[in-house]
Amino acid sequence: MTDLSVKIGSLVLKNPVMVASGTFGYAEEFKDFFDLNQIGGIITKTVTLEPRPGNAPPRIAETASGMLNSIGLPNVGVEHFIIEKMPFLQPLSTKIIVNVAGKTGEDFVEAVVRLEDVDRIDAYELNYSCPNVKEGGLTFSANAAIAEQVTRNVRKVTNRPLIAKLTPNVTSISEIGKAVENGGADAVSAINTLVGMAVDLGKKRPKLSTITGGLSGPAIKPVALAKVFELVQNLSIPVIAIGGIMNATDALEFLLTGAVAIQVGTANFINPRAPLDILEGVRDYFDKNRIDGISSFIGSIKT
Amino acid sequence: MTDLSVKIGSLVLKNPVMVASGTFGYAEEFKDFFDLNQIGGIITKTVTLEPRPGNAPPRIAETASGMLNSIGLPNVGVEHFIIEKMPFLQPLSTKIIVNVAGKTGEDFVEAVVRLEDVDRIDAYELNYSCPNVKEGGLTFSANAAIAEQVTRNVRKVTNRPLIAKLTPNVTSISEIGKAVENGGADAVSAINTLVGMAVDLGKKRPKLSTITGGLSGPAIKPVALAKVFELVQNLSIPVIAIGGIMNATDALEFLLTGAVAIQVGTANFINPRAPLDILEGVRDYFDKNRIDGISSFIGSIKT
Amino acid sequence: MSGNKILTEATVKHLEEIAENIFRMHLYEPHIAQTSHAGQFVNIQIAQGTTIFWRRPFSIHSTNPESGIFEILFNAVGRGTQVLKKIKNGAKLNLVGPLGNTFNHAPHLEEIIIVAGGLGIAPFKLLLQDLRKQQLKKTVFFGVSSTANLCCLDEFSRLGAKCRVSTEDGSKGYHGFVTDDLQNYLQELPDSSHRELLVCGPTPMLRKVQEIAQTLQINAQVSVENIMACGFGACMGCPVQLAHPHDDGKRYLLACKDGPVFNMDEILLDD
Amino acid sequence: MSGNKILTEATVKHLEEIAENIFRMHLYEPHIAQTSHAGQFVNIQIAQGTTIFWRRPFSIHSTNPESGIFEILFNAVGRGTQVLKKIKNGAKLNLVGPLGNTFNHAPHLEEIIIVAGGLGIAPFKLLLQDLRKQQLKKTVFFGVSSTANLCCLDEFSRLGAKCRVSTEDGSKGYHGFVTDDLQNYLQELPDSSHRELLVCGPTPMLRKVQEIAQTLQINAQVSVENIMACGFGACMGCPVQLAHPHDDGKRYLLACKDGPVFNMDEILLDD
Ligand SMILES: Cc1cc2nc3c(=O)[nH]c(=O)nc-3n(C[C@H](O)[C@H](O)[C@H](O)COP(=O)(O)OP(=O)(O)OC[C@H]3O[C@@H](n4cnc5c(N)ncnc54)[C@H](O)[C@@H]3O)c2cc1C
Ligand SMILES: Cc1cc2nc3c(=O)[nH]c(=O)nc-3n(C[C@H](O)[C@H](O)[C@H](O)COP(=O)(O)OP(=O)(O)OC[C@H]3O[C@@H](n4cnc5c(N)ncnc54)[C@H](O)[C@@H]3O)c2cc1C
Numbered sequence A, B: 001m002t003d004l005s006v007k008i009g010s011l012v013l014k015n016p017v018m019v020a021s022g023t024f025g026y027a028e029e030f031k032d033f034f035d036l037n038q039i040g041g042i043i044t045k046t047v048t049l050e051p052r053p054g055n056a057p058p059r060i061a062e063t064a065s066g067m068l069n070s071i072g073l074p075n076v077g078v079e080h081f082i083i084e085k086m087p088f089l090q091p092l093s094t095k096i097i098v099n100v101a102g103k104t105g106e107d108f109v110e111a112v113v114r115l116e117d118v119d120r121i122d123a124y125e126l127n128y129s130c131p132n133v134k135e136g137g138l139t140f141s142a143n144a145a146i147a148e149q150v151t152r153n154v155r156k157v158t159n160r161p162l163i164a165k166l167t168p169n170v171t172s173i174s175e176i177g178k179a180v181e182n183g184g185a186d187a188v189s190a191i192n193t194l195v196g197m198a199v200d201l202g203k204k205r206p207k208l209s210t211i212t213g214g215l216s217g218p219a220i221k222p223v224a225l226a227k228v229f230e231l232v233q234n235l236s237i238p239v240i241a242i243g244g245i246m247n248a249t250d251a252l253e254f255l256l257t258g259a260v261a262i263q264v265g266t267a268n269f270i271n272p273r274a275p276l277d278i279l280e281g282v283r284d285y286f287d288k289n290r291i292d293g294i295s296s297f298i299g300s301i302k303t
Numbered sequence C, D: 001m002s003g004n005k006i007l008t009e010a011t012v013k014h015l016e017e018i019a020e021n022i023f024r025m026h027l028y029e030p031h032i033a034q035t036s037h038a039g040q041f042v043n044i045q046i047a048q049g050t051t052i053f054w055r056r057p058f059s060i061h062s063t064n065p066e067s068g069i070f071e072i073l074f075n076a077v078g079r080g081t082q083v084l085k086k087i088k089n090g091a092k093l094n095l096v097g098p099l100g101n102t103f104n105h106a107p108h109l110e111e112i113i114i115v116a117g118g119l120g121i122a123p124f125k126l127l128l129q130d131l132r133k134q135q136l137k138k139t140v141f142f143g144v145s146s147t148a149n150l151c152c153l154d155e156f157s158r159l160g161a162k163c164r165v166s167t168e169d170g171s172k173g174y175h176g177f178v179t180d181d182l183q184n185y186l187q188e189l190p191d192s193s194h195r196e197l198l199v200c201g202p203t204p205m206l207r208k209v210q211e212i213a214q215t216l217q218i219n220a221q222v223s224v225e226n227i228m229a230c231g232f233g234a235c236m237g238c239p240v241q242l243a244h245p246h247d248d249g250k251r252y253l254l255a256c257k258d259g260p261v262f263n264m265d266e267i268l269l270d271d
């Protein structure tokens, strides 16, 4: 059996299959479906310093081979997260990566500081794609200087691995990627959702209360592959792939393109056992093709 | 029967259904399928100053609810276009819009100058999304200053309506939209394709010879709706919608969102009679809902 | 207690159009049939490889724990249900369930009053099954647009309920909205305590019932039908707004996990 | 002359697995059946509402102008063809055709030599039908991996062709590659003029035939099977590179419109 373990900075995953923030709750919702300890890692739903109620309904819409969401990062806030959600996660033997977001750069730092005392957090994923107020209306990951500065500030308060999650809604994702690399990120993950919109012709209004939302699912896989490829070509730190991964073939395509690990997102809603199915499919592929180490496969695409 | 005519600057279309550049050849390929004079307008395959062979195969790949292409703007060049392609188009009674691209700003100007003498061209669509050499490796529509300057230069050599076709692969499409508006464009059209990639796991290589290509089809409709909405909110000139329009409902959603006209693209490959089917569907909708003028419908979305 | 939710394949055993565009499907899946209670639902993958991306949620209409069969009732309204209505016996349907919470029956009730509009009738056969052994009055107010859309009356009677039908076109029973018939009924009662409304149907109907229940101070439980992506609390896509949050802000529950059954005075209805 | 291309619905009249994973489908569509010639193809929409986005191209295998029926032959290799092989008689298939150019038969030929690998056999039944009245020798070299993949031999014989089979596993005919059998045959001929090769099959086979044809200076026409989005020249997605462009640059023709039949020395083969 092929050794599937991969390294993301100092973080070692037993296999490259993780689940994406906001699509796996705080893992408890999935415990009935498969043994959570099988997969490489769990990224939590985004946590913010203060509790957030989330957006008004409707928050979701089905689209061609995908969906739109404007959930709005509802969460109980970092304090309650630690008390209410971590106890379920702590006994797990898979890696726990807490996804953090903030309205301001200081919010990120403060949330991470608060989480530093907490046991069994293996890394942080910084969600740079949420609406930002203070820094001039741009999202954090649409402005390289801000993304770099925030990363640097968070880097100062933690030794845990830092993954910067990037938005695809920019002219150059690798410019932002390089900025967070300079800021001290150990890895980047990409992509977050694409800005999209759906219209209800009958009601003559947008399908989402927020008018636009984030597009995910198989529809965006080609965009994700292109962004991952661009990042792999331009950065020195590892790239974690997200976007439309529904099955083992999809996962393998991203690994071939150079991602060291992948996150399963929207697929979790369609097939709550998708992460395990994908892991098993990846393992089968390596076994059948007698691939010795996963590292020789990662990035071996012929271009 | 509802009057479906719409105005784009001084250009009057008898109805808002057009066909998108590069998906309708030079129209001749479709003459067996329906009466071309039914639809509002025809945008030609992109014409460049010099002939271009296009990219090496493979140039296309099927994706979830869409496709990737890296055709590479093959065309006979403006001289041969005038001699070989215009004679089929000239006798048509529908509007003829010639899509023009160039490697440099001067290329755009020169191509348009050459086309100025030619009869029966009703407008130009400037394809700002092709790879650019001189202006520093960025595409024309990823840089507001360049897009504005090129538009201004083309504006100087023609009185025909100018439509600037915008790429969605930017942080802010409305910033580019405002720039071309300032440069003198009469309208914008959006969106061109999203940068995407597909991988052939069996062959361990990208599915396109150019590695990445342009994503089109229903998969990108939500992105197109969001970009069209953003442009409608921020510009004073009309917005023409393109992206994943497969049927009349799709077309109506874009009109509701504020587009004055729509272009049918990838749908032409799946259903070569799509433009006519869409037109008939739009007409039926207006008749059934007793909508008097199309202009009261355009942009009437409740937000 | 309801059973754990599972990802499973159910076998289609029977499919019938029991009223105009209303279909009843028998599905063989013992875990669902044996552990589900009224209000819960299953989330069905319509067909792999189609452009129907999400699963589609359907209330569990009834169960037969012995045979391992449960029923759903559906209206062919859109892309998914149009496919579903053509499925052949023996086909396998991938589904997740049982999902959601259940109606709960306060002790010492005198009467439960079911109020259903159209396909809102779906969850209540199982409710009557759940309450079969309980000695209390069971009344069903069932509103449809026309007789052609009526179903389930016989079964409901057999399960000990008294059915009152309203049709909008007057083709049967009360001529008008079910909520008007309900209001008449409630107003004539000497005392509305020890009674509870269990409600499911289109939003305008729910609003009206909410109003009546508030005025008459009757407790009402409602089953909501939000659009859902996952059905089990993972996407947070199905919020239901709390009517009385503990602070000034907006507070949401999740229809799929905290519901689909809510106390009517606890939530704000939207459309 | 071939007829205009049309967008039409054909009716499935018959579907049969004639060899291992090889299916023959009879389709009723008079315009196609009456105006198509060998080399042309139809572009079939597999099923609306599925995730199979593009149409799928298939050679026209044979036609019966009187009955309005034409045949396609296909291998169930992927998503689309897996659906196609389950289609029921009476179903309608939306298709565009006839598309593409045709094989052309130079006058005064002594022998046409068909070289087919696997499903590359598809276009040649119609070719033999087209040539039925022509007095010339018709030889078919048909290479398959094993006997289980053989088909069409009887029809081909009935249409006046002499068939030589090669199997890679030696279970029938020549043991080895069809191109080796072909080479042996051609080398034994006193004179290869007035002969022409008509070729269709996998790229490695085409390459080998190209080599043989060049060495022996025999004219060869090949039918290529590029991936196609539209099938009628609109997308420019199916380029075939010219071997001898008039200048230094790369020049492309379109497989769907300028082909699928090309003179073999005119183009570069890729995979
Ligand atoms: C908990 C729950 C229980 C339900 N129980 C039943 C039931 O027992 N019987 C029944 O017939 N229906 C039930 N529904 C509604 C049912 O899920 C939808 O009718 C179904 O999803 C429509 O799918 P479609 O593909 O045919 O329609 P689509 O083509 O997707 O849409 C057609 C129409 O249905 C609406 N719709 C789509 N999805 C949903 C959804 N998830 N919820 C509500 N409306 C939707 C759309 O807005 C649109 O107006 C229930 C919904 C929920 C949330
Ligand atoms: C002009 C022309 C004539 C053809 N005639 C026949 C025929 O008579 N019989 C027959 O069995 N096949 C024929 N083919 C090939 C046939 O189109 C493909 O086998 C079919 O499209 C596969 O569809 P799928 O959905 O089953 O496979 P997919 O799931 O799409 O892919 C499975 C495999 O088939 C390959 N493939 C996909 N699409 C094409 C395509 N358009 N052309 C070639 N390979 C493809 C893929 O690369 C992949 O390796 C022809 C192709 C062309 C271009």
Ligand SMILES: Cc1cc2nc3c(=O)[nH]c(=O)nc-3n(C[C@H](O)[C@H](O)[C@H](O)COP(=O)(O)O)c2cc1C
Binding pocket: A020, A021, A022, A023, A045, A046, A069, A071, A073, A099, A127, A165, A191, A192, A193, A215, A216, A217, A218, A220, A242, A243, A244, A245, A263, A264, A265, A266, A267, C235, C236, C237
């Ligand atoms: C319903 C939903 C909620 C999401 N919430 C979050 C979130 O809280 N934080 C975050 O970083 N990403 C969030 N995402 C983005 C996903 O993590 C992922 O980046 C994106 O969906 C693309 O992957 P996919 O196509 O596999 O879903 C969410 C996505 C969806 C669909």
Ligand SMILES: Cc1cc2nc3c(=O)[nH]c(=O)nc-3n(C[C@H](O)[C@H](O)[C@H](O)COP(=O)(O)O)c2cc1C
Binding pocket: B020, B021, B022, B023, B045, B046, B069, B071, B073, B099, B127, B165, B191, B192, B193, B215, B216, B217, B218, B220, B242, B243, B244, B245, B263, B264, B265, B266, B267, D235, D236, D237
């Ligand atoms: C095969 C193909 C070729 C295209 N060629 C051109 C082109 O030459 N010039 C251009 O401006 N846009 C070109 N486009 C982009 C389309 O005009 C359109 O903007 C895009 O495909 C989105 O619309 P759709 O989703 O309806 O296809 C091409 C698109 C496709 C799919």
Ligand code: FES
Binding pocket: C227, C228, C229, C230, C231, C232, C233, C234, C235, C236, C237, C238, C254, C255, C256, C257
């Ligand atoms: S539907 Fe996903 S949380 Fe309710």
Ligand code: FES
Binding pocket: D227, D228, D229, D230, D231, D232, D233, D234, D235, D236, D237, D238, D254, D255, D256, D257
């Ligand atoms: S397949 Fe579209 S041009 Fe050939």
